[in-house]
Amino acid sequence: MENYKSNFKELPEPIKQFGGLIGIMIIIFITFFVLNKMFGEGDELVAKMKIEEERIAQERKLNKLISSLPSGILVSFDGTDHFKLSDELYEAVCKATKLIPQRAIMGANFLNFRAHEIYTINGNKIDETFVKWDKEKNKCFAGFVVSGNNVGVDETISVSGEALSFLSTGIDTRVYFIKNF
Amino acid sequence: MELFKKYPKLFQWIFLLIVFFALCFAIDVPETYKFIRGQAEFVKDPNQSTFVFLGKEVRYYAFDVFWRLPPLLGWLPIWINDSLFFLMNDWMPMEFWNEDTQEYKTRPLVLQITRNLTAFMTFLIELIREILLGGLETIVAFTSWDWIDANPWAELPGLPWTIVAAGSAILAYKLGGRGLAIFAGLAMTYISIFGQWKPSMQTLSFILVAAPLSFIFGLSLGIAAFKSKRVEKALYPILLVMQTMPQYAVLVPALVLFGVGDHAAVIITMIVAVPPMILLTLLGLRAVPPEVIEAGRMSGCNNWQLMFKVLIPTARRDILIGVNQVIMVCFSMAVISAFIGAKGLGFNLLLALNQLNIGLALEAGLCISLIAILLDKMSLAWANKQVDYFGNLNFFQRNKNSLFFGLIMIVGIALAYFGSIYFKEYNYLFEVPHNKGISTADFWNKGVDWIFDTFFVYIKAFNTWLIVEVLQPMRALYLRMPAIATIVLVVGAGYLIGGIRSALVVCGLTLFIALSPWWDRALVTTYMATFGVIVSCIIGFTVGTLCFQNKHSTKFMLNVCDIFQTFPSFVYLIPVMMLFGITDTSVLIAVIVYATIPATRYTIEGLRSVPSGLHDAATMSGVTKFQRLFKIEFPLAFPHMMLGLNQTIVFALFMVIIGAFIGTEDLGQYILKALSDKKGAGIGLTLGICVAFIGLIFDNLIRTWVDKRKKHLGID
Known part of the structure; x- marks a missing residue:
């Protein structure tokens, strides 16, 4: 060891400096390798991001479709003067719709007294809303969850039904009528 | 091998560059990398990875670490915000007496201190503003609204512009002679008749509070650092960072602490202006010859007397140059602090730039520049003025300036009284209202329109060429650098220039930026600065060298540099916006113009620092002018030029x-965004530190190289 040390000391200054430079580079490489093991997410991220990009593309497509729809009420059944959605459009609108306005909630609550009670007692608070496309039934389902304290009892009630009509604002679509009977 | 022995450094540099480029080519850009999805966007995205540190969740896009390091310091801005919030809202609540409600109120200590501080600053600003412009807030502060209603005579009337203009001329005459007096008189008259009196006085009142306070703090801290090594060591890193910290960045945390308005602006200005004052005080006190100190001690001075009767008077010139620097920083801040609601010319300038009313901006900018030049010249004249201790003067000679001023007061008041009778609507001999003065704004605006109409095709072609052919490829090159390659290059350069110590310092500074969430933005800032520096250096070195060939042109160029240096930095944006509109080209041209000043000045001063004996020796040896320049003057002046x-x-x-005000996409843009963000303090401060560190990396490398080179040449 002593021998190596004295040999190193005897080396000319430029060689020592060059060795130092290489040493620093090696330290940097090793540090990066260690950090890459700990934090690097190269391939998984590529896969994740591709899925995300597909989702964004799909959403854009739906948004484009929605902006082409007429403003007003869109229905999935015959017999009204409102715009009748084709099967394809019905599915697309269902997938693009995220909002359930109070009107639709109040309508659904009309047939669910307990949900209506909790909804009223807790200051019209809604925990969660959902709009889902049911592949098996080929139908759009929408619903909401209300929870709260009803005369000393904590209750959670989920109300859901078929979304039969939507309201198109020109910018987005909202569930207009939930058939929960 | 022989070559390697002969030029070892050259080979080491070549090796470093080969490794750098090899890394750049070996590491591919990740498929998912998009500049717009920078780490700093702070949007929630399911693709982000997260980590929790000190209870703070940091979201980021995890790339291959060789490409971009994870933002392991991402918690820092959040932590700063939370700490500030805690300090301001929760830490040490105490009972404080409230004068307005006449009852005790619970308030956190820091909030109470900052509110008291801001109230004090507001009072000082109002006091000076009302002396200059008139008002009643100061009197009300000591009495009450009822009292002032009953005694309307007590309202401060303000000073007529004629008195202020003549007073400045007398002061300028006393300090610098006739030339400066004429300039002072003309500048003040211009400001008045162009209707900029009120905003100018508002700016002046802000400076008259900020500058003396900065002077007192700077001088005290400078003395403390001179007396105690510990204080000096504690101050050193702060001073170092503050020298390269963009003033913008200081605004954001101060906004949280002190709120919006003139008072906050004064405090921020002090934070920025104190460091140069400390440095110059320290420099001046250190330069006092030991014989002088010894003579003081021999005369029986105690420590207090030695400091105030011997050291400070001897270091007077450096200290007064510090005052000059303080004033210049104050002017620069007068514009920048308009972002946080400081009134005055800066606010008008900002407003005009915002409305793209170049004519108005030019008028306000010209007024700021005129006052800045005037105060710069006056403070320098004060610094260089020799005190005549032996003059045998009579009463009139001793007090002639005060007597003249007294006379002018009487004349000014008489004129203002005459004006109040003569002018029906506005008393122009008291104050020319802001929108009633002469205005050249329309002329300049039409000029801008004409320039656009006439040269639009050429300007657009130049703009497109510069952006497409030069700037975009350069930006892409910088962003294409993998993190590991950049760090290898910077640390390797540090090692080759200054050894392991320098390598460690630059490594620490670079890592801070690389581990912050703004590495990409920092690369854009560096690319823009690099482009500006390259062009500025080419222009500055060429112009400096050419001007140095003749002593008249040297003097002229140094004067031009002096004047340009006094312009607040914002003023540079006006002419470029006139010509190039809101583009990156405008920013870069402003950068080039602004940065050419030190390049030119240091080239001239570097060439001047070459001993004249060497010139003579060279001439005697029969060298041509060209040979002398390249073989003797440049090599000797190069260290000085590198400081430039x-x-x-x-x-x-x-x-x-x-x-960033014009719209770049670098760190500055984020600092600007942080200004309007409720939680922007931490982000603003961290971004400011990042910019300061970019400057410090270059500063460390260049200074180390210069010191070594000077030692090698035997200059120092």
Whole structure:
């Protein structure tokens, strides 16, 4: 060891400096390798991001479709003067719709007294809303969850039904009528 | 091998560059990398990874670490915000007496201190503003609204512009002679008749509070640092960072602490203006010859007397140059602090730039520049003025300036009284209202329109060429650098220039930026600054060298540099916006103009520092002018010129950050965004530190190289 040390000391200054430079580079490489093991997410991220990009593309497509729809009420059944959605459009609108306005909630609550009670007692608070496309039934389902304290009892009630009509604002679509009977 | 022995450094540099480029080519750009999805966007995205540190969740896009390091310091801005919030809202609540409600109120200590401080600052600003412009807030502060209603005579009337203008001329005459007096008189008259009196006095009142306070704090801290090594060591890193910290960045945390308005602006200005004062005080006190100190001690001075009767008077010149620097920083801040609601010319300038009313901006900018030049010249004249201790003067000679001023007061008041009778609507002999003066705004605006109409095709072609052919490829090259390659290059350069110590310092500074969430933005800032520095250096070195060939042109160029240096940095944006509109080209041209000043100045001063004996020796040896320049003057002046490069980099960085106002996509843009963000304090401060560190990396490398080179040449 002593021998190596004295040999190193005897080396000319430029060689020592060059060795130092290489040493620093090696330290940097090793540090990066260690950090890459700990934090690097190269391939998984590529896969994740591709899925995300597909989702964004799909959403854009739906948004484009929605902006082409007429403003007003869109229905999935015959017999009204409102715009009748084709099967394809019905599915697309269902997938693009995220909002359930109070009107639709109040309508659904009309047939669910307990949900209506909790909804009223807790200051019209809604925990969660959902709009889902049911592949098996080929139908759009929408619903909401209300929870709260009803005369000393904590209750959670989920109300859901078929979304039969939507309201198109020109910018987005909202569930207009939930058939929960 | 022989070549390697002969040029070892050259080979080491070549090796470093080969490794750098090899890394750049070996590491591919990740498929998912998009500049717009920078780490700093702070949007929630399911693709982000997260980590929790000190209870703070940090979201980021996890790339291959060789490409971009994870933002392991991402918690820092959040932590700063939370700490500030805690300090201001929760820490040490105490009972404080409230004068308005006449009852005790619970308030956190820091909030109470900052509110008291801001109230004090507001009072000082109002006091000076009302002396200059009139008002009643100061009197009300000591009495009450009822009292002032009953005694309307007590309202401060303000000073007529004629008295202020003549007073400045007398002061300028006393300090610098007839030339400066004429300039002072003309500048003040111009400001008045162009209707900029009120905003100018508002700016002046802000400076008259900020500058003396900065002077007192700077001088005290400078003395403390001179007396105690510990204080000096504690201050050193702060001073170092503050020298390269963009002034913008200081605004954001101060906004949280002190709120919006003139008072906050004064405090921020003090924070920025105190460091140069400390440095110059320290420099001056250190330069006092030991014989002088010894003579003081021999005369029986105690420590207090030695400091105030011997050291400070001997270091007077450096200290007064510190005052000059303080005033210049105050002017620069007068514009920048308009962002946080400071009134005055800066606010008008900002408003005009915002409305793209170039004519109005030019008028306000010209007024700021005129006052800045005037105060710069006056403070320098004060610094260089020799005190005549032996003059045998009579009463009139001793007090002639005061007597003249007294006379002018009487004349000014008489004129204002006459004006109140003669003018029906506005008393122009008292104050020319803001919108009633002469205005050249329309002329300039039409000029801008004409320039656009006439040269639009050429300007657009130049703009497109510069952006497409030069700037975009350069930006892409910088963003294409993998993190590991950049760190290898910077640390390797540090090692080759200054050894392991320098390598560690630059490594620490670079890592801070690389581990912050803004590495990509920092690369854009560096690319813009690099472009500006390269062009500025080419222009500055060429112009400096050419001007140095003749002593008249040297003097002229140094004067031009002096004047340009006094312009607040924001003013540079006006002419470029006139010509190039809101583009990156405008920012870069402003950067080039601003950064060319130190490049030119240091080239001239570097060439001047070559001993005249060497010139003579060279001439005697029969060398041509060209040979003398390249074989003797350049090699000897090069270390000094490199210090100019250092300053050029700092100037360029400052201007790039200010350029965010026009719309760049670098760190400055995020600082600007942080200004309007409720939780922006931490982000603003961290971004400011990042910019300061970019400057410090270059500063460390250049200074180390210069010191070594000077030692090698035997200059120092």
